[in-house]
Amino acid sequence: MRWSLFGVDPTTGGAAVTVHHEARRTVAVKAPCVIALGVALLAYAYVHVALAGEGLLRTTLLVEDVARSIAWYEQAGFRVERQLGGDRDPSSAFPLASASTRFNLHILAFPGGTGGRLGLLQFGNPQPPRVHTRQDQVGIGSMVLVVDVVDAQTVFTRLRQAGADLITPQPTPIQRDSDDGMTLLGYVFHAFDPDGNLVEFMQAPTPTIGPSVTQPN
Structure with a gap:
């Protein structure tokens, strides 16, 4: 089987995607389908480029009590957008002042996704010391x-x-x-x-x- 992309439909003269197979039968997909396929590919490319952009991703604060910090920043209008957490490798390159094996990260944003993101990050087992x-x-x-x-x-x-x-x-x-x-x-x-x-x-x-x-x- 082989594909002939953007061929010509002999019945309409319009664009078509033609599929040839062993029985030599031809299935024509009319122009609207081709246009829809093109739009989908362009949308995918746009999203891919947007996600691959450069810039400040977020500001993350290391906090003592993440629940307390969330409650404080919610008074300013922030809302939790997503949460990550679990085990961590204490030998990682992140320059943490303790061999903590657990982390709990909440990413906050304003409703509607406007403005920058704020990360509130708590480490545990053990908790790192306060440095300021x-x-x-x-x-x-x-x-x-x-x-x-x-x-x-x-x-x-x-x-x-x-x-x-x-x-x-x-x-x-x-x-x-x-x-x-x-x-x-x-x-x-x-x-x-x-x-x-x-x-x-x-x-x-x-x-x-x-x-x-x-x-x-």
């Missing part, structure tokens, strides 16, 4: 997670009610003028998560009602 603690001031070598939120005040209130370690008593306003004279207003606040990581919550500045007012000299 909360710092009131950050400097070289410090890491800050920046999370976009739609309503900073709502997230702030949820975290405060959950007993989060907030740095300021309220979100700080961010105000600037756009090129067309509109006043843009947003908010920002900072908090330490349960493992001492500094997190910045940012409500991006958006136009307020009416143009900005220039104060007289």
Whole structure:
């Protein structure tokens, strides 16, 4: 049996896939099937290229209690997207400060899959030691997670009610003028998560009602 791809259907003159076999009979598959096959192949190629792209996959935090950390980040709007876990080889190249033989990784994202992914990773048997603690001031070598939120005040209130370690008593306003004279207003606040990581919550500045007012000299 042999395939003749994109032959010509003698009855219609349209594209066809023709199959020849020992009895010399011909089975013609009309153009719509060929088009559908082409679309499917293009879709597969698109997905394959998308999955093979480059970029930051996610930020992963090593945590003491993954359930506690999940509950904290859920207050900011994250939801668990998937979970991995099981045995690990303590002789692996990952520079862990203990010979832990178990791991539990939860990958979080915002509903709808917008924004980056956050990994919360707990090792066990034994649990690795803590190598850094909360710092009131950050400097070289410090890491800050920046999370976009739609309503900073709502997230702030949820975290405060959950007993989060907030740095300021309220979100700080961010105000600037756009090129067309509109006043843009947003908010920002900072908090330490349960493992001492500094997190910045940012409500991006958006136009307020009416143009900005220039104060007289």
